[in-house]
Amino acid sequence: MSAAEPDVSIVIGAYEAMPYLVECLESVEAQTIDPLRLEVIAVDDGSTDGTGAYLEEFAERAPMAVTVIRQENSGGPSGPRNVGLGKARGRYVFFLDADDRLGPEALERMVAMADEQATDVVLGKIVGVNRGAPKSMWGKTLPRTDVFSSKIKFTLSAQKLFRRELLTRHSMRFDESLKTGEDALFTLEAYLRADGVSVIADYPCYYLVGRDDGKHVTKSGSYxxxxxxxxxxxxxxxxxxxxxxxxxxxxxxxxxxxxxxxxxxxxxxxxxxxxxxxxxxxxxxxxxxxxxxxxxxxxxxxxxxxxxxxxxxxxxxxxxxxxxxxxxAPTAFMDPGGAGAYLAYPHFRDRAAGLPDEWFTPTVRETVAIEAFKPLGPTGFRKRLRRAARRVLKAR
Incomplete structure (x- = not known):
C-alpha cells in the first residue's frame, strides 16, 4: 500500500453534531486497524455549536490523516458526503454519521471481508442505541451474496463499506435534490451494480444513536x-x-x-x-x-x-x-368447497364497496399462521391447505 492510498477513507458529514461527535471520533480512534491505513475526511456543514472547532482539534491529535473542510450549510447530508467522497483516496469508503459510532473491530473486519471475497460492498451489523435499527438481514454472516438473495434491501442507509473503484466507475454521488432517502437511492444503486455484497452479522460494527434533540433527517421534513x-x-x-x-x-x-x-x-x-x-x-x-x-x-x-x-x-x-x-384480528374465512381462503378485513364482500375477493387473499406465511377458518368447508380441507402452504415455504 502506498502512502497515497489508504485502505479506508472515513467520510463524516457533520452538522450541529455536538456532543455526539465526541464519542463518534473516539470510536474512530479506537479502531483496531492500523491508523496508517485510514484517512478521515470530515465536512462541517455550517455548524454553530462548536462542531467545526472540535473536528480541527481532533485533526491535530489523531493518529491517522484527517482533513477538515468547513462550508456553508448545504441543507442536507448529501452535499457533505459528496464533498468528502470527492476528496477520498482510499480503496474503500465508509460513510460515518457524526452522531453514531463504530465498533472497535468494524473497519478491520469489513476490509478483511471485502479483500477475501472480492466484494464491492460490505454491510456490518447495525445496533440501535435509543432508537430502532434494521434486524432482518443479520440472521447470519454471508461472505458473498446479492440484493436478490438476501434481505439487504431492507437496510439502505449509507453506513456501509463501499469499494471506491465501484463508485468512481459509475460516477456515483448522492442526489442533492433529495432531502430524505438520498442514502437509500445511493446504496441500492451500489447493491445493484456491485460484483458481490458481504454481510457481517456476528459482530456489532455500527451503533445507530438516537439523539435526544430528535435532529435526525429521517424524523423531520414534509411528508x-x-x-x-x-x-x-x-x-x-x-x-x-x-x-x-x-x-x-x-x-x-x-x-x-x-x-x-x-x-x-x-x-x-x-x-x-x-x-x-x-x-x-x-x-x-x-x-x-x-x-x-x-x-x-x-x-x-x-x-x-x-x-x-x-x-x-x-x-x-x-x-x-x-x-x-x-x-x-380479521376473521379467517373459507368458501364452502374450498374455493378460496380470505382474511376478512373491513369491506370484505361488502357489496357497496365492491372490492375483489383477491385483495383479501392471504400470503403463504399468513395462511400457515392461521389457526382456524370459518367455515371450515369439507372435512380435512384446512389441513391440506396448511400442508400445501408449508411445502411451498420449505421449497423457497
Whole structure:
C-alpha cells in the first residue's frame, strides 16, 4: 500500500453534531486497524455549536490523516458526503454519521471481508442505541451474496463499506435534490451494480444513536419528501432491473418502507386536504409500478391499503387503517368447497364497496399462521391447505 492510498477513507458529514461527535471520533480512534491505513475526511456543514472547532482539534491529535473542510450549510447530508467522497483516496469508503459510532473491530473486519471475497460492498451489523435499527438481514454472516438473495434491501442507509473503484466507475454521488432517502437511492444503486455484497452479522460494527434533540433527517421534513424518495427508488429499480419477479421483489421495498407508512396511523391524523394530496402524489407511482407481482408479496392489510390508495378510496382506507391500528384480528374465512381462503378485513364482500375477493387473499406465511377458518368447508380441507402452504415455504 502506498502512502497515497489508504485502505479506508472515513467520510463524516457533520452538522450541529455536538456532543455526539465526541464519542463518534473516539470510536474512530479506537479502531483496531492500523491508523496508517485510514484517512478521515470530515465536512462541517455550517455548524454553530462548536462542531467545526472540535473536528480541527481532533485533526491535530489523531493518529491517522484527517482533513477538515468547513462550508456553508448545504441543507442536507448529501452535499457533505459528496464533498468528502470527492476528496477520498482510499480503496474503500465508509460513510460515518457524526452522531453514531463504530465498533472497535468494524473497519478491520469489513476490509478483511471485502479483500477475501472480492466484494464491492460490505454491510456490518447495525445496533440501535435509543432508537430502532434494521434486524432482518443479520440472521447470519454471508461472505458473498446479492440484493436478490438476501434481505439487504431492507437496510439502505449509507453506513456501509463501499469499494471506491465501484463508485468512481459509475460516477456515483448522492442526489442533492433529495432531502430524505438520498442514502437509500445511493446504496441500492451500489447493491445493484456491485460484483458481490458481504454481510457481517456476528459482530456489532455500527451503533445507530438516537439523539435526544430528535435532529435526525429521517424524523423531520414534509411528508412530500417521502414521495420524492419513493419515486426516485422506483425509477432506479425500473431503470436497472428488467421487468419480472426480480424487479417485483425489489419494488416491495419502496412500497412497504417508504410509501405505505404515509397510509398508516398518521393518515388518521391528517386533514382532509393532506389526505387528498397524499392520494394525488401516490397516484402516478401506483399507475407506473403497482401490479399483482408486487401485491402478492404483501400481507393482506398492506396490499389492501395500496389497492385502496390506487383507487383513491380514502373513505374505505380510513376504516382499514383504524382496524389495523387497533390490532384487531380479521376473521379467517373459507368458501364452502374450498374455493378460496380470505382474511376478512373491513369491506370484505361488502357489496357497496365492491372490492375483489383477491385483495383479501392471504400470503403463504399468513395462511400457515392461521389457526382456524370459518367455515371450515369439507372435512380435512384446512389441513391440506396448511400442508400445501408449508411445502411451498420449505421449497423457497
Amino acid at each position: 412530500t419528501l417521502r414521495f420524492d424518495s419513493a419515486r426516485a427508488l422506483m425509477n432506479l429499480i425500473t431503470e436497472l432491473v428488467p421487468a419480472g419477479p426480480r424487479r417485483d421483489s425489489l419494488m416491495l421495498r419502496p412500497f412497504l418502507i417508504t410509501l405505505l407508512p404515509q397510509f398508516g396511523p398518521v393518515f388518521l391524523r391528517d386533514s382532509e386536504e393532506v389526505r387528498a394530496h397524499k392520494l394525488e402524489l401516490a397516484k402516478p407511482l401506483l399507475e407506473a409500478h403497482w401490479h399483482e407481482g408486487v401485491a402478492r408479496r404483501m400481507k393482506v392489510h398492506e396490499k389492501l391499503r395500496m389497492h385502496l390508495v390506487a383507487q383513491g378510496r380514502a373513505d374505505l382506507l380510513v376504516d382499514v387503517v383504524k382496524f389495523v391500528k387497533e390490532k384487531k
